Amino acid sequence: MAKTQLNVRVDEATAEVARERALQRGMSVNRYIEELVRKDAGEVGHTFVEAAADFMEQYRTVFDEEFGKEGEARP
Incomplete structure (x- = not known):
């Protein structure tokens, strides 16, 4: 991997x-x-x-209603 010089004060x-x-x-x-x-x-x-997982858990029912539950065939 190429290195880049970074100057920090x-x-x-x-x-x-x-x-x-x-x-x-x-x-x-x-x-x-x-x-x-x-x-x-x-x-x-x-x-x-972690935040994404929390979001998905919070809105699991919304996703299930919209897309069907995991393993369930979609209509």
């Missing part, structure tokens, strides 16, 4: 925490930030799926 305290956390994990700051973003993106995706 943060205050010195945030930069120091990032350096310390990366060092504790034995990785570069770049890798640490990349993993944080990937994790965050994954959580957002997971939250979306």
